[in-house]
Amino acid sequence: xxxxxxxxxxxxxxxxxxxxxxxxxxxxxxxxxxxxxxxxxxxxxxxxxxxxxxxxxxxxxxxxxxxxxxxxxxxxxxxxxxxxxxxxxxxxxxxxxxxxxxxxxxxxxxxxxxxxxxxxxxxxxxxxxxxxxxxxxxxxxxxxxxxxxxxxxxxxxxxxxxxxxxxxxxxxxxxxxxxxxxxxxxxxxxxxxxxxxxxxxxxxxxxxxxxxxxxxxxxxxxxxxxxxxxxxxxxxxxxxxxxxxxxxxxxxxxxxxxxxxxxxxxxxxxxxxxxxxxxxxxxxxx
Amino acid sequence: xxxxxxxxxxxxxxxxxxxxxxxxxxxxxxxxxxxxxxxxxxxxxxxxxxxxxxxxxxxxxxxxxxxxxxxxxxxxxxxxxxxxxxxxxxxxxxxxxxxxxxxxxxxxxxxxxxxxxxxxxxxxxxxxxxxxxxxxxxxxxxxxxxxxxxxxxxxxxxxxxxxxxxxxxxxxxxxxxxxxxxxxxxxxxxxxxxxxxxxxxxxxxxxxxxxxxxxxxxxxxxxxxxxxxxxxxxxxxxxxxxxxxxxxxxxxxxxxxxxxxxxxxxxxxxxxxxxxxxxxxxxxxx
Numbered sequence: 203x204x205x206x207x208x209x210x211x212x213x214x215x216x217x218x219x220x221x222x223x224x225x226x227x228x229x230x231x232x233x234x235x236x237x238x239x240x241x242x243x244x245x246x247x248x249x250x251x252x253x254x255x256x257x258x259x260x261x262x263x264x265x266x267x268x269x270x271x272x273x274x275x276x277x278x279x280x281x282x283x284x285x286x287x288x289x290x291x292x293x294x295x296x297x298x299x300x301x302x303x304x305x306x307x308x309x310x311x312x313x314x315x316x317x318x319x320x321x322x323x324x325x326x327x328x329x330x331x332x333x334x335x336x337x338x339x340x341x342x343x344x345x346x347x348x349x350x351x352x353x354x355x356x357x358x359x360x361x362x363x364x365x366x367x368x369x370x371x372x373x374x375x376x377x378x379x380x381x382x383x384x385x386x387x388x389x390x391x392x393x394x395x396x397x398x399x400x401x402x403x404x405x406x407x408x409x410x411x412x413x414x415x416x417x418x419x420x421x422x423x424x425x426x427x428x429x430x431x432x433x434x435x436x437x438x439x440x441x442x443x444x445x446x447x448x449x450x451x452x453x454x455x456x457x458x459x460x461x462x463x464x465x466x467x468x469x470x471x472x473x474x475x476x477x478x479x480x481x482x483x484x485x486x487x488x
Numbered sequence: 489x490x491x492x493x494x495x496x497x498x499x500x501x502x503x504x505x506x507x508x509x510x511x512x513x514x515x516x517x518x519x520x521x522x523x524x525x526x527x528x529x530x531x532x533x534x535x536x537x538x539x540x541x542x543x544x545x546x547x548x549x550x551x552x553x554x555x556x557x558x559x560x561x562x563x564x565x566x567x568x569x570x571x572x573x574x575x576x577x578x579x580x581x582x583x584x585x586x587x588x589x590x591x592x593x594x595x596x597x598x599x600x601x602x603x604x605x606x607x608x609x610x611x612x613x614x615x616x617x618x619x620x621x622x623x624x625x626x627x628x629x630x631x632x633x634x635x636x637x638x639x640x641x642x643x644x645x646x647x648x649x650x651x652x653x654x655x656x657x658x659x660x661x662x663x664x665x666x667x668x669x670x671x672x673x674x675x676x677x678x679x680x681x682x683x684x685x686x687x688x689x690x691x692x693x694x695x696x697x698x699x700x701x702x703x704x705x706x707x708x709x710x711x712x713x714x715x716x717x718x719x720x721x722x723x724x725x726x727x728x729x730x731x732x733x734x735x736x737x738x739x740x741x742x743x744x745x746x747x748x749x750x751x752x753x754x755x756x757x758x759x760x761x762x763x764x765x766x767x768x769x770x771x772x773x774x
Contacts, residue, residue, distance in 0.1 A: 329704045330704070349704065392694060397710045403742040404682075405765035414771060420683045421678075426709055429765070435762060447750060458740065461740070465729070467729070473718040473722060475688055479714040482714070486711070
């Protein structure tokens with residue numbers, strides 16, 4: 203019963219950036235008491251002044267931590283295990299913890315291994331973002347057309363999975379799904395990490411500034427995500443290196459096939475590829 | 489003087505698809521007498537009934553051709569030379585001809601070589617399109633945020649270049665530029681053909697139908713153009729094979745560099761790439 207949302211009066215957000223701030227906005231609107239910890243005093247001041255959170259601290263305040271019924275970890279992925287390890291002595295008994303990290307296998311198992319036995323960590327990936335950063339750009343509207351993935355392991359209870367699915371719905375996500383860490387990481391390597399590698403490569407392979415006046419919608423669409431947070435993404439790539447390298451090979455092999463078809467003027471081969479890509483892409487818009 | 493738009497009373501569109509139909513709509517609205525030739529009787533009937541054109545024919549009618557002060561060739565690229573060669577005996581003296589083809593070197597020189605000496609062919613590329621086809625989807629609003637490239641050769645007169653720039657402005661394009669056929673083809677290989685190869689490869693390298701529920705905006709953006717006209721694009725690729733293969737190599741080399749950086753966890757190298765791509769991409773939105 204402790205895992206029903208009705209009983210989670212106080213939510214602590216650790217890491218008050220764009221996603222942490224957007225979680226805070228959504229949860230406070232529904233009526234939860236929302237607190238936050240972030241090392242950036244300006245982020246805490248802004249969020250408190252503008253009513254995004256009820257209370258905040260720039261240090262791991264034992265009272266803030268101990269009063270939280272649930273904790274949302276919205277730090278950079280490499281910081282998760284360390285923060286929990288250092289601060290879990292202050293956790294309320296039976297606390298439920300979730301995260302917003304874009305890769306899973308390399309963090310979830312480590313957290314669950316070191317976590318206090320009375321607490322439960324259920325991983326989640328809110329697949330939403332913007333090209334701008336920081337709590338000042340928080341906006342829970344970014345969740346509305348987005349997917350929320352709950353990523354349980356064998357160590358998670360049915361109740362925590364249900365709790366986390368409910369969280370996704372409370373935040374306003376359009377669709378809530380459940381995947382294993384391995385399924386999640388392979389999927390995210392393909393639909394997100396590979397696409398960011400492609401967008402960056404398109405922008406860096408040519409000094410195309412002089413081309414900007416000729417770029418139509420297609421080039422703009424393919425490179426929108428090339429404006430990228432260089433502090434976060436290399437870390438995400440390295441922490442998901444295996445699946446990402448597989449997906450890069452899969453894509454590079456295929457574009458080499460397309461290239462050979464063009465070199466050989468293989469009209470029927472290319473038409474077949476285009477029919478397949480058109481059919482699959484149309485299914486996306488159904 | 490014959491090249492001023494005020495004197496081009498009658499415009500003949502050859503090939504009444506999406507782009508031909510959109511040209512017709514824009515020019516008729518301004519007050520020109522617009523005629524069209526297309527082998528598809530339904531296209532001609534629809535365009536006549538809905539007032540997109542004043543008059544049309546499904547065959548190369550000598551009267552329609554002979555009355556045209558200017559001719560807009562909106563056929564598939566491989567058909568251009570043949571159609572002009574077969575029908576130029578019916579052209580009005582001093583006629584000016586332009587086109588809408590997405591590749592230039594492989595058609596412009598051939599047309600200018602066989603063209604009647606009293607006529608002039610000035611190439612143009614309206615960089616606009618939609619994911620739907622046919623005259624029924626015509627809409628001259630697609631020109632409003634798009635670029636219009638005039639592509640003259642040494643054989644073109646200053647007057648025809650000016651005439652064609654004016655055409656781009658009359659059609660409502662946001663920006664009108666002038667490039668040589670070689671500059672145009674290298675640019676289009678990069679910003680349009682390469683991006684279509686990437687989008688198709690992303691859709692065909694994995695049976696990703698089961699992934700559609702997890703795809704966020706980035707994957708959707710990168711694959712929007714994967715819904716592609718398989719009858720037109722292979723032809724465009726083959727007719728621009730040299731520049732396109734160069735651009736494919738340029739991109740594949742770069743994404744392999746990015747892949748090696750990930751494999752080697754080269755944090756500083758990746759950050760440098762991301763800073764460069766972010767800087768260049770932000771310039772696009774200025």
